[in-house]
Amino acid sequence: xxxxxxxxxxxxxxxxxxATKSLAAQRGYTHAEAEKLLAGGNPNGKLTKDDLCTPALxxxxxxxxxxxxxxxxxxxxxxxxxxxxxxxxxxxxxxKAQIQAGARxxxxxxxxxxxxxxxxxxxxxxxxxxVVGKHKIQRAVQLxxxxxxxxxxxxxxxxxxxxxxxxxxxxxxxxxAIDLYFRRTGIEPGAPTVALVEKISKMxxxxxxxxxxxxxxxxxxxxxxxxxxxxxxxxxxxxxxRRRLEKSGFEVGFVTGGSTGTYNIDxxxxxxxxxxxxxYIFMDVDYNRIGGQDGSEKYTDFDNALFVLTTVVSRPEARxxxxxxxxxxxxxxxxxxxxxxxxxGIQFSFAGDEHGSLDFSKASRELKVxxxxxFIIPHCDPTVNLYDRVYGVRGDKVEKVWxxxxxxxxx
Amino acid sequence: xxxxxxxxxxxxxxxxxxATKSLAAQRGYTHAEAEKLLAGGNPNGKLTKDDLCTPALxxxxxxxxxxxxxxxxxxxxxxxxxxxxxxxxxxxxxxKAQIQAGARxxxxxxxxxxxxxxxxxxxxxxxxxxVVGKHKIQRAVQLxxxxxxxxxxxxxxxxxxxxxxxxxxxxxxxxxAIDLYFRRTGIEPGAPTVALVEKISKMxxxxxxxxxxxxxxxxxxxxxxxxxxxxxxxxxxxxxxRRRLEKSGFEVGFVTGGSTGTYNIDxxxxxxxxxxxxxYIFMDVDYNRIGGQDGSEKYTDFDNALFVLTTVVSRPEARxxxxxxxxxxxxxxxxxxxxxxxxxGIQFSFAGDEHGSLDFSKASRELKVxxxxxFIIPHCDPTVNLYDRVYGVRGDKVEKVWxxxxxxxxx
Numbered sequence: 001x002x003x004x005x006x007x008x009x010x011x012x013x014x015x016x017x018x019a020t021k022s023l024a025a026q027r028g029y030t031h032a033e034a035e036k037l038l039a040g041g042n043p044n045g046k047l048t049k050d051d052l053c054t055p056a057l058x059x060x061x062x063x064x065x066x067x068x069x070x071x072x073x074x075x076x077x078x079x080x081x082x083x084x085x086x087x088x089x090x091x092x093x094x095x096k097a098q099i100q101a102g103a104r105x106x107x108x109x110x111x112x113x114x115x116x117x118x119x120x121x122x123x124x125x126x127x128x129x130x131v132v133g134k135h136k137i138q139r140a141v142q143l144x145x146x147x148x149x150x151x152x153x154x155x156x157x158x159x160x161x162x163x164x165x166x167x168x169x170x171x172x173x174x175x176x177a178i179d180l181y182f183r184r185t186g187i188e189p190g191a192p193t194v195a196l197v198e199k200i201s202k203m204x205x206x207x208x209x210x211x212x213x214x215x216x217x218x219x220x221x222x223x224x225x226x227x228x229x230x231x232x233x234x235x236x237x238x239x240x241x242r243r244r245l246e247k248s249g250f251e252v253g254f255v256t257g258g259s260t261g262t263y264n265i266d267x268x269x270x271x272x273x274x275x276x277x278x279x280y281i282f283m284d285v286d287y288n289r290i291g292g293q294d295g296s297e298k299y300t301d302f303d304n305a306l307f308v309l310t311t312v313v314s315r316p317e318a319r320x321x322x323x324x325x326x327x328x329x330x331x332x333x334x335x336x337x338x339x340x341x342x343x344x345g346i347q348f349s350f351a352g353d354e355h356g357s358l359d360f361s362k363a364s365r366e367l368k369v370x371x372x373x374x375f376i377i378p379h380c381d382p383t384v385n386l387y388d389r390v391y392g393v394r395g396d397k398v399e400k401v402w403x404x405x406x407x408x409x410x411x
Numbered sequence: 412x413x414x415x416x417x418x419x420x421x422x423x424x425x426x427x428x429x430a431t432k433s434l435a436a437q438r439g440y441t442h443a444e445a446e447k448l449l450a451g452g453n454p455n456g457k458l459t460k461d462d463l464c465t466p467a468l469x470x471x472x473x474x475x476x477x478x479x480x481x482x483x484x485x486x487x488x489x490x491x492x493x494x495x496x497x498x499x500x501x502x503x504x505x506x507k508a509q510i511q512a513g514a515r516x517x518x519x520x521x522x523x524x525x526x527x528x529x530x531x532x533x534x535x536x537x538x539x540x541x542v543v544g545k546h547k548i549q550r551a552v553q554l555x556x557x558x559x560x561x562x563x564x565x566x567x568x569x570x571x572x573x574x575x576x577x578x579x580x581x582x583x584x585x586x587x588a589i590d591l592y593f594r595r596t597g598i599e600p601g602a603p604t605v606a607l608v609e610k611i612s613k614m615x616x617x618x619x620x621x622x623x624x625x626x627x628x629x630x631x632x633x634x635x636x637x638x639x640x641x642x643x644x645x646x647x648x649x650x651x652x653r654r655r656l657e658k659s660g661f662e663v664g665f666v667t668g669g670s671t672g673t674y675n676i677d678x679x680x681x682x683x684x685x686x687x688x689x690x691y692i693f694m695d696v697d698y699n700r701i702g703g704q705d706g707s708e709k710y711t712d713f714d715n716a717l718f719v720l721t722t723v724v725s726r727p728e729a730r731x732x733x734x735x736x737x738x739x740x741x742x743x744x745x746x747x748x749x750x751x752x753x754x755x756g757i758q759f760s761f762a763g764d765e766h767g768s769l770d771f772s773k774a775s776r777e778l779k780v781x782x783x784x785x786f787i788i789p790h791c792d793p794t795v796n797l798y799d800r801v802y803g804v805r806g807d808k809v810e811k812v813w814x815x816x817x818x819x820x821x822x
Contacts, residue, residue: 029546030523031822053523053546053822087764109765110735112441112464129735129765132724132781135440135464155725156780184762185725185733216763313543314566314596322596324521324540327793328821332744333761350744351595352627353498353792354520354540354821369567370543381764382738385797388819407819408799410739410765411442411464 029053031389031401038401047398049391054311054372055329057387059282059402061394063305065097067281070302071263072101075275078267083107083126083256085278088381090406091390092120094281099124107256107276111136111143112411118147120405126151126177126256126276128212130159130185136411137162141170148172151209153179155187160200167205175209176200177256180241182215182234189213189241197250210254211245213238214276219259220286224293231262232269239271260302261290282306284380285339306390307341307374308383310356315369319361323373326355330375331382338375348375385410440464442800442812449812458809460802465722465783466740468798470693470813472805474716476508478692481713482674483512486686489678494518494537494667496689499792501817502801503531505692510535518667518687522547522554523822529558531816537562537588537667537687539623541570541596547822548573552581559583564590564623566598571611578616586620587611588667591652593626593645600624600652608661621665622656624649625687630670631697635704642673643680650682671713672701693717695791696750717801718752718785719794721767726780730772734784737766741786742793749786759786796821 029037029051037047049058075082084098087109095106095117105124108114114127131140131152140163144150154160154176167174178193178200179186187193193211200206218231235257242252256274258266263277279287280302290299308330310323327350330338338356340346345362360367367373377383384390385407392400440448440462448458460469486493495509498520506517506528516535519525525538542551542563551574555561565571565587578585589604589611590597598604604622611617629642646668653663667685669677674688690698691713701710719741721734738761741749749767751757756773771778778784788794795801796818803811 030526030550051546053550054544055821115441130724130780132722132735133464133783135462139441139464155727159780179725181727184727184766184768186727188727311543313541314590316566316592316595316597316599324543325821327742327744327790328796328819331738332742332793333738353796355595357595369541369570372544379738382743385739385764386819386821408739408797410466410736410797 034391034398035389035401038398042398048396049309049393049398050372050396052309052391052398054309055325056309057384057390058307058309058374059390059392060305060307061392061399063303064281064392067283067302067305068097068101071277071280072103074263075267076102080267080272081254081274083124083274083276084281085109085128085276086117087113088278089281089384090404090409091402092117092122092405093400093402095120095122098281105149110409110411111139112409113406114150115139115143116406116409118143118150123147124149126153126212128153128179128214130154130156130179131163132159134162137166140174141166141172144174145170145172149175151175151177153177153212154200155179155181155185155196157196157199160196160203160206164203164206173205173207175207177210177212178208179212180238182213183217186212189237190244193241194244194248197245198248201250208250208252210252210256211238211242213255213257214259215257216259219261220290221261222289223291224295227261227290228265231265235266235269235272239269242271260287261299264293264301279380282380282384285336285376285378286334288376304376306377306380308338308377309372309374312367312369312371312373313355315367319359321358321360321367321371322351323356323358324354325375326350327353328386330356330377331379333382334378336378338377341374341376343373445802445809446800446812449809453809459807460720460804460809461783461807463720463802463809465720466736467720468795468801469718469720469785470801470803471716471718472803472810474714475692475803478694478713478716479508479512482688482691483514485674486678487513491678491683492665492685494535494685494687495692496520496539496687497528497817498524499689500692500795501815501820502813503528503533503816504811504813506531506533509692516560521820521822522550523820524817525561526550526554527817527820529554529561534558535560537564537623539564539590539625541565541567541590542574543570545573548577551585552577552583555585556581556583560586562586562588562620564588565611566590566592566596566607568607568610571607571614571617575614575617584616584618586618588621588623589619590623591649593624594628597623600648601655604652605655605659608656609659612661619661619663621663621667621684622649622653624666624668625670626668627670630672631701632672633700634702635706638672638701639676642676646677646680646683650680653682671698672710675704675712690791693791693795695794696747696787696789697745699787715787717788717791717795719749719788720783720785723778723780723782723784724766726778730770732769732771732778732782733762734767734769735765736786737761738764739797741767741788742790744793745789747789749788752785752787754784
């Protein structure tokens with residue numbers, strides 16, 4: 001820091017102190033302090049991205065709002081329902097924004113995640129992992145008592161029977177959706193599903209709500225054409241199963257599936273009634289790479305809205321800089337790392353739990369200790385799960401701080 | 412569930428309800444409820460591993476306590492200090508156990524992590540990432556005011572000057588350690604370090620405390636012999652730098668470094684004064700693979716004490732089971748996945764954010780929905796950072812529930 005910039009900092013620090021009479025303003029903000037300030041309306045708009053301690057999760061509200069609207073309008077134009085997957089964001093404020101834009105509810109991955117959303121007033125939840133084991137089943141029954149429109153997936157007769165018995169004991173009804181198997185969880189579509197539904201139809205207190213039809217392997221298949229092929233193949237089996245069930249006299253309220261990668265593929269499968277994309281609100285390096293419908297290499301249907309802000313903390317070699325984000329700041333489940341934003345030619349490599357190493361020998365500018373850099377994250381869902389808060393920004397101004405209230409709720 | 416086991420469950424549930432008059436007992440425990448129960452002393456020892464909702468982080472206290480004692484005794488026998496790295500556990504209760512066993516304090520990775528430990532009364536902290544940026548520097552000064560024995564690493568003249576200026580403004584002294592460069596952060600050992608120390612010695616309110624000498628690449632180098640070679644090479648440069656500084660008249664209070672993989676290598680480098688291993692308390696698949704001093708393939712100096720408990724939630728194919736732990740339950744920064752405990756021949760593959768896929772075609776037994784399986788985790792530090800609590804167990808009994816209070820504190 002030069003003497004001039006130091007004076008500027010001290011002067012500015014003093015001005016802020018006088019303005020807000022807050023120690024925090026003088027020394028920057030912890031996440032908790034920033035949250036408190038924003039709860040008070042961010043007086044005078046003083047909180048900017050520069051005030052955030054790094055690594056910080058930053059959401060560009062303009063892009064985020066565009067993404068929310070685009071998906072909602074598209075699904076509406078196809079006369080389908082939208083139940084976005086909230087495991088992506090784990091954030092009640094974002095769930096509310098999705099519902100306000102027209103979603104009928106949300107998907108949650110696990111019972112503990114659904115409990116958090118329910119506590120925040122979110123209704124219309126479909127829990128997409130079977131609720132297994134006596135403890136979780138009791139939690140499911142309790143949740144259904146409070147939020148009767150909650151739907152639970154099942155794929156196993158014994159598990160369904162346990163749900164029914166617990167529901168009877170507590171005198172509540174449980175809506176269930178059959179989880180169809182497409183390489184992960186579920187029961188085979190077709191005859192095995194019909195047989196399971198027949199058994200479930202005789203179990204007291206269980207009510208068939210619909211079919212859960214998620215083919216995760218399709219979502220990230222590159223080239224739109226190939227993706228269309230694999231996703232249609234799966235979804236056609238789902239809607240054919242729906243027809244078989246209806247022929248057997250069972251009412252199937254919905255067939256739900258799809259993803260950010262296949263929303264405009266599955267929407268054209270006759271018999272699908274609902275889409276459950278998650279990542280479209282944020283986007284990530286992974287989804288950027290799956291290819292667009294027009295044959296382009298980059299998938300641009302939705303805008304990158306989520307970034308991790310880091311700081312250069314060391315400059316140990318000529319063209320090497322170390323930032324303060326490592327395994328604990330970015331997802332690591334992909335073969336590729338974060339991508340620098342607004343500066344080209346930077347190669348990120350993980351350097352342990354706490355650090356990332358940047359090779360900037362081909363970069364468009366020099367990097368020095370204290371520089372702040374934003375990155376597009378490799379995979380949004382597990383990255384968000386590392387943070388307690390996401391900061392909503394417009395330009396440099398921090399407008400929102402939202403709690404990732406279901407962070408860590410993997411039970 | 413069979414009718415018999417159901418009756419048993421209902422009866423047992425009833426008995427528990429009568430015993431504790433708690434709804435929670437009847438329906439199993441959320442993490443928060445288990446914590447409350449244990450805070451009250453776990454009356455009648457009723458809480459067992461079976462009562463934990465999965466995925467759950469489980470610590471075997473016998474192994475954990477052996478690991479703590481073994482490292483403490485070893486370091487003491489070498490007349491060295493021990494300052495274990497707490498970024499591994501982020502848990503004040505564990506830090507206290509380490510200090511009680513003889514550690515002089517702990518290392519923290521970041522200022523926000525150190526703040527949490529300080530709030531819980533932990534003293535003697537060395538923060539191993541440079542504190543960069545005006546906000547964090549003010550937080551450092553504030554922390555030093557409360558905990559004057561805190562030590563901050565530096566590797567950059569400008570950053571050191573900013574620290575000095577902030578310390579002057581707040582009238583506190585800051586202890587600094589020079590971070591030596593071994594492929595990640597830091598300044599080159601030798602002449603560049605001496606030059607930096609000369610500059611720092613003229614900066615008011617900064618006091619040279621010692622040298623931070625961590626060579627992360629050495630820690631996981633397989634075969635003990637090779638590890639010895641690379642770690643010694645690095646540490647010898649560190650102690651040589653110490654000698655040069657002392658020759659120039661600077662007092663060097665400590666040279667700290669080392670890891671779980673190199674503790675019994677670095678301890679024999681003359682001039683090293685302190686070790687800062689982290690993972691030895693827990694261990695993981697990664698450390699199991701680095702090879703022992705006796706030439707064995709498996710590294711057995713410390714015992715596997717940390718496990719993730721999961722539940723089978725789907726059995727979609729003949730020899731395939733899906734558990735409820737995926738990217739959000741296990742670290743994913745290694746090329747290998749979790750390893751099943753107590754059952755051989757299981758191959759784990761990640762199946763997305765929420766699930767793991769088990770191929771048990773070569774397993775020693777059948778798996779069914781509801782089965783609970785424990786896994787050794789691929790890499791302990793980033794796994795622990797996914798959980799809010801760790802359960803300390805002895806046999807099946809849950810004895811402790813410890814808050815991972817600095818979870819998410821990557822700032």
